[in-house]
Amino acid sequence: MTIISRGSPTLLRHFLDLRDLDAATLRAIVDVASAVKRMQHDRTRPVHPGRPLEGRTLGLIMSKPSTRTRLSFEIGMRQLGGDVAILSPTDMQLGRGETLADTARVLSRFLDALVVRTGERSRLTELAHWASIPVINGLTPHSHPVQILADILTFEEHRGAVRDSHWAWVGDGNNVANSLIESAARFGFSLSLATPPSMQPAADVVAWARAQGARITLTSDPADAVRNADCIVTDTWTSMSDEESQSRLDTLKPYQVNAALMAKATPKALFMHCLPAHIGEEVTEDVFEGTSSVVFDEAENRLHAQKGLLLWALGGDNWQSVARES
Numbered sequence: 383m384t385i386i387s388r389g390s391p392t393l394l395r396h397f398l399d400l401r402d403l404d405a406a407t408l409r410a411i412v413d414v415a416s417a418v419k420r421m422q423h424d425r426t427r428p429v430h431p432g433r434p435l436e437g438r439t440l441g442l443i444m445s446k447p448s449t450r451t452r453l454s455f456e457i458g459m460r461q462l463g464g465d466v467a468i469l470s471p472t473d474m475q476l477g478r479g480e481t482l483a484d485t486a487r488v489l490s491r492f493l494d495a496l497v498v499r500t501g502e503r504s505r506l507t508e509l510a511h512w513a514s515i516p517v518i519n520g521l522t523p524h525s526h527p528v529q530i531l532a533d534i535l536t537f538e539e540h541r542g543a544v545r546d547s548h549w550a551w552v553g554d555g556n557n558v559a560n561s562l563i564e565s566a567a568r569f570g571f572s573l574s575l576a577t578p579p580s581m582q583p584a585a586d587v588v589a590w591a592r593a594q595g596a597r598i599t600l601t602s603d604p605a606d607a608v609r610n611a612d613c614i615v616t617d618t619w620t621s622m623s624d625e626e627s628q629s630r631l632d633t634l635k636p637y638q639v640n641a642a643l644m645a646k647a648t649p650k651a652l653f654m655h656c657l658p659a660h661i662g663e664e665v666t667e668d669v670f671e672g673t674s675s676v677v678f679d680e681a682e683n684r685l686h687a688q689k690g691l692l693l694w695a696l697g698g699d700n701w702q703s704v705a706r707e708s
């Protein structure tokens with residue numbers, strides 16, 4: 383059994399956005415994720431006999447629905463030997479007005495890390511401000527960084543190194559798009575985003591990525607964005623933080639990923655979607671079910687990516703040693 387001492391609060395490994403970590407650390411998280419996936423798929427031996435996170439407990443506060451994020455953290459933590467506490471915000475005193483500051487300080491005395499999915503980004507940052515344990519962004523209306531770790535892993539499994547590849551985002555310039563932009567800067571690939579002019583990604587995220595030297599192109603023309611793309615990514619047209627409306631769907635109609643659009647990319651272009659998908663809206667069934675689609679690998683890779691992230695956040699200085707055993 384590996385014993386890991388609790389880190390100094392000044393060195394807390396929060397994961398609020400991809401830009402908070404340097405390129406080498408993000409690279410290492412994806413590499414560790416890839417190694418733990420290999421270990422898991424090797425049925426001839428136990429997955430993590432060393433139980434590297436034994437004695438550690440991860441809390442999850444999910445204020446919005448989740449299938450993949452919740453399961454990947456829950457199962458990933460258990461596979462690494464740790465425990466999980468699922469906290470329903472409505473059952474907590476938080477739901478009756480206990481402050482985020484007090485909640486964060488109390489949870490920090492019980493837990494070793496906390497995943498938060500919230501409809502308000504400021505609630506995540508406030509919790510992180512007061513917590514003395516790592517806080518992980520499990521999705522806000524602004525960003526979804528844990529998703530993108532899985533996307534990078536998925537691309538590299540199918541197409542090799544992500545550096546210098548070209549990606550296209552087609553649809554709403556939403557939270558997933560914002561995190562993809564940050565990853566383009568950190569992992570060194572170019573990204574064209576085709577969105578309606580009224581639904582562009584966050585301007586400060588684009589400006590930050592460009593200032594890092596990232597090649598980010600904004601256009602309203604999907605055909606323009608997918609030209610030479612090695613990977614085409616889309617997402618739901620109505621995110622959890624959006625009001626459902628017909629006019630929103632009408633605005634996004636020209637941004638559907640269909641066979642005609644895929645044909646304008648490189649012949650080996652992958653199709654990715656973080657899920658849940660709305661077939662017939664942002665993507666057609668033939669693309670979603672077609673040979674370019676890697677959406678279920680992407681979903682599985684949430685588990686492995688989250689294990690890489692948990693090891694980084696909680697595994698101490700030797701967090702990469704698990705991967706060296708593979």
Ligand code: CP
Pocket residue numbers: 447448449450451452521529656657658
């Ligand atoms: N992609 C994703 O985050 O899925 P869930 O909403 O199911 O967690």
Ligand code: NVA
Pocket residue numbers: 521523526556557558617618620621622623656657658
């Ligand atoms: N953009 C979507 C992602 C869901 C995982 C949403 O925020 O609802």
